[in-house]
Amino acid sequence: MNTRDTPIEFLKGVGPQRAELLRSELGVRTVGDLVRHYPFRHIDRSKFYPISEVDPNAALVQIKGKFMRLDSIGAKRATRMVGAFQDGQGNIMEVVWFRSITWIKQTIKPDVEYVLFGKPSIFNGKLQMTHPEIEPASEFDKPLKGGLEGVYPTTEKLKARKLDSRAIRKLMQAALPMAMSGVQETLPAYMLKRQSLLSNTEALQGIHFPENTEQLKRAERTLKFEELFYVQMRLLRVRSLREQNIKGLVFEAVGEHFNTFYKEHLPFPLTGAQKRVIKEIRKDIGSGQQMNRLLQGDVGSGKTIVALLCALIAIDNGYQATIMAPTEILAQQHYESLFELLINMNLNVALLTGSSKAAYRKKLHASLESGEINLLIGTHALLEDKVKFHNLGLVVIDEQHRFGVAQRSKLWKKNTRPPHILVMTATPIPRTLAMTVYGDLDVSVIDEMPPGRKPIKTVHRFDSARLQVFGFMKEEIKKGRQIYVVYPLIEESEKMDYKDLMDGYESICRAFPQPEYQVAIVHGKMKSEDKDFEMKRFADGQCQLMVATTVIEVGVNVPNASVMVIESAERFGLSQLHQLRGRVGRGAEQSFCILMTGNKLSNEARTRMNTMVETNDGFRISEVDLKLRGPGDIMGTQQSGALDFHIADLIKDSELLEAARQEAEYIYDNDPKLEHPTLAIVLQRLTLIMKRMPNWARIS
Ligand code: ADP
Numbered sequence: 001m002n003t004r005d006t007p008i009e010f011l012k013g014v015g016p017q018r019a020e021l022l023r024s025e026l027g028v029r030t031v032g033d034l035v036r037h038y039p040f041r042h043i044d045r046s047k048f049y050p051i052s053e054v055d056p057n058a059a060l061v062q063i064k065g066k067f068m069r070l071d072s073i074g075a076k077r078a079t080r081m082v083g084a085f086q087d088g089q090g091n092i093m094e095v096v097w098f099r100s101i102t103w104i105k106q107t108i109k110p111d112v113e114y115v116l117f118g119k120p121s122i123f124n125g126k127l128q129m130t131h132p133e134i135e136p137a138s139e140f141d142k143p144l145k146g147g148l149e150g151v152y153p154t155t156e157k158l159k160a161r162k163l164d165s166r167a168i169r170k171l172m173q174a175a176l177p178m179a180m181s182g183v184q185e186t187l188p189a190y191m192l193k194r195q196s197l198l199s200n201t202e203a204l205q206g207i208h209f210p211e212n213t214e215q216l217k218r219a220e221r222t223l224k225f226e227e228l229f230y231v232q233m234r235l236l237r238v239r240s241l242r243e244q245n246i247k248g249l250v251f252e253a254v255g256e257h258f259n260t261f262y263k264e265h266l267p268f269p270l271t272g273a274q275k276r277v278i279k280e281i282r283k284d285i286g287s288g289q290q291m292n293r294l295l296q297g298d299v300g301s302g303k304t305i306v307a308l309l310c311a312l313i314a315i316d317n318g319y320q321a322t323i324m325a326p327t328e329i330l331a332q333q334h335y336e337s338l339f340e341l342l343i344n345m346n347l348n349v350a351l352l353t354g355s356s357k358a359a360y361r362k363k364l365h366a367s368l369e370s371g372e373i374n375l376l377i378g379t380h381a382l383l384e385d386k387v388k389f390h391n392l393g394l395v396v397i398d399e400q401h402r403f404g405v406a407q408r409s410k411l412w413k414k415n416t417r418p419p420h421i422l423v424m425t426a427t428p429i430p431r432t433l434a435m436t437v438y439g440d441l442d443v444s445v446i447d448e449m450p451p452g453r454k455p456i457k458t459v460h461r462f463d464s465a466r467l468q469v470f471g472f473m474k475e476e477i478k479k480g481r482q483i484y485v486v487y488p489l490i491e492e493s494e495k496m497d498y499k500d501l502m503d504g505y506e507s508i509c510r511a512f513p514q515p516e517y518q519v520a521i522v523h524g525k526m527k528s529e530d531k532d533f534e535m536k537r538f539a540d541g542q543c544q545l546m547v548a549t550t551v552i553e554v555g556v557n558v559p560n561a562s563v564m565v566i567e568s569a570e571r572f573g574l575s576q577l578h579q580l581r582g583r584v585g586r587g588a589e590q591s592f593c594i595l596m597t598g599n600k601l602s603n604e605a606r607t608r609m610n611t612m613v614e615t616n617d618g619f620r621i622s623e624v625d626l627k628l629r630g631p632g633d634i635m636g637t638q639q640s641g642a643l644d645f646h647i648a649d650l651i652k653d654s655e656l657l658e659a660a661r662q663e664a665e666y667i668y669d670n671d672p673k674l675e676h677p678t679l680a681i682v683l684q685r686l687t688l689i690m691k692r693m694p695n696w697a698r699i700s
């Protein structure tokens with residue numbers, strides 16, 4: 001057995017009880033797991049501070065000196081021990097203990113030099129330290145302690161069992177030699193050389209017990225690379241297994257429907273980016289492999305027409321196609337606009353949502369199963385088992401980040417051979433994140449807006465400027481424009497001082513009185529008929545204003561609406577703000593986005609507002625968003641499991657990630673089954689990782 005596989009219980013100083021805790025708290029089961037429990041920072045223990053130079057705000061400092069006095073103060077429960085600690089320069093600092101008093105009394109001797117290590121603070125104007133780590137200076141001088149000391153993540157439960165950072169460090173001293181015996185490389189030699197990495201044992205030594213910063217840096221780089229590399233290997237493995245095991249439907253022909261539509265009914269020339277993406281997709285679906293492609297394109301970049309053209313290719317090849325949208329409003333809109341585009345095409349397009357009536361459904365189910373329906377547009381409702389296709393060849397998932405993996409995998413099963421999958425998103429994901437979360441998908445990007453669009457002008461206004469904003473809105477309405485006013489909430493919350501939708505609706509109605517103005521309202525708690533009714537009033541131009549919550553965030557298309565007012569904008573995340581802004585700027589007129597906020601803003605909120613004002617570029621915005629919120633929050637909990645890194649950081653380590661991806665691709669390009677002997681260690685480790693991964697990682 002590999003010594004790294006030794007159960008942690010058998011490590012010196014552990015035993016069954018601590019072993020159980022290490023497992024439940026840190027997921028550490030073996031010696032090998034323990035050595036992968038890395039310090040989250042390092043403290044320079046080579047340095048002793050003179051008391052006169054200690055910054056009371058410093059995190060941790062180390063001081064050498066002697067105890068001049070040791071007094072116990074107060075009675076009973078309030079008893080504490082106070083020591084006067086003097087350094088070599090004669091300066092004095094107070095040291096305080098509230099616990100372990102007896103032990104302190106017995107242990108600390110006068111005239112013995114000690115090293116204290118702890119967090120300084122100021123109390124009653126005096127520098128002090130409570131419960132420092134304390135050690136006789138004679139013992140401290142041992143090697144290993146002179147350099148950088150790792151601080152380990154730990155938990156309250158572990159600390160209660162005396163497994164604090166120091167104790168873990170001690171375990172590490174025992175574990176590391178065990179982990180280093182035998183052959184332990186995790187990356188092939190050629191890769192270490194090419195990427196100038198340390199060997200695994202050197203890296204472990206360097207992260208746990210570095211002698212200097214240089215060594216620590218190299219160790220970190222190696223371990224980060226290794227982690228990122230195996231994530232990429234896993235993703236590419238998923239793709240490679242899919243390619244080996246799944247035969248894709250072959251759509252060879254671009255037939256009559258596509259051609260007729262393209263020549264006669266296309267309402268506008270495609271942009272270069274749209275054409276390029278369609279080419280990429282055509283290559284996929286003609287290749288014999290199942291397509292799994294992510295289409296990224298900013299709001300308004302024209303993804304819908306791409307989806308439609310692909311659907312036509314599927315239909316030309318004798319298959320059905322479906323488009324799934326995350327909300328009813330969006331599904332409805334897709335249905336209406338596609339229905340109109342296809343009106344002279346002699347094709348059957350149908351809509352299925354949660355509110356489709358039973359009788360209609362029944363008919364629909366039948367005509368779907370008979371193959372009569374060519375294109376089905378819908379919401380989650382089309383995932384139901386009752387919904388069966390005759391021969392589903394293409395699935396388009398719009399705004400895919402709203403759907404979970406389980407839901408998508410259901411669509412796979414709607415045909416005996418999995419259909420081609422095109423997922424579309426208007427939330428641009430930074431490349432590093434896309435590579436990690438969707439690394440097993442092919443990615444296409446529409447990076448060009450349809451011609452003639454004027455960039456949206458975005459401004460930030462404080463609530464105190466509301467009257468001016470209303471004045472501006474009235475001018476725009478006079479020019480024939482329509483306006484969205486969006487609120488973050490639909491119910492009044494007692495504690496918070498932001499406006500809620502109903503209040504806002506009333507004040508808008510007051511400021512924009514009938515009969516001159518008509519105001520529509522839409523929010524998530526309305527019945528869908530009412531929502532539709534209000535949406536329609538707005539879309540038809542019967543209302544000048546639409547007061548809404550974020551239900552209008554996704555996909556809604558009213559080209560004449562040219563002003564987006566976002567209330568309490570500080571309460572929205574960046575990508576949400578960008579999505580909302582994307583509701584305007586769809587027509588030929590100059591559009592505006594007005595971000596309303598309170599006067600007091602956190603730094604982060606200010607960054608969000610400034611970013612919105614400065615740029616319309618969704619990718620730039622998503623980069624900033626990633627930095628502000630971190631990857632987990634951006635992807636939501638659905639995918640955050642894929643973002644659990646031990647040591648790597650997707651934001652800071654993007655260059656390493658690129659390098660790791662390239663190395664992984666190099667392997668799959670040259671030896672997809674990992675058969676070459678140099679790759680044996682990679683295969684072994686990868687197999688282990690795949691075993692530990694939950695199932696959902698296999699389907700994207
Ligand atoms: P999104 O990518 O946000 O889903 P849509 O597909 O809804 O964008 O397209 C936004 C608008 O741009 C629609 O009104 C659509 O008709 C229009 N559009 C799309 N492509 C073009 C193009 N090549 N030229 C002109 N207008 C286009």
Ligand code: MG
Pocket residue numbers: 303304398426555
């Ligand atoms: Mg869209």
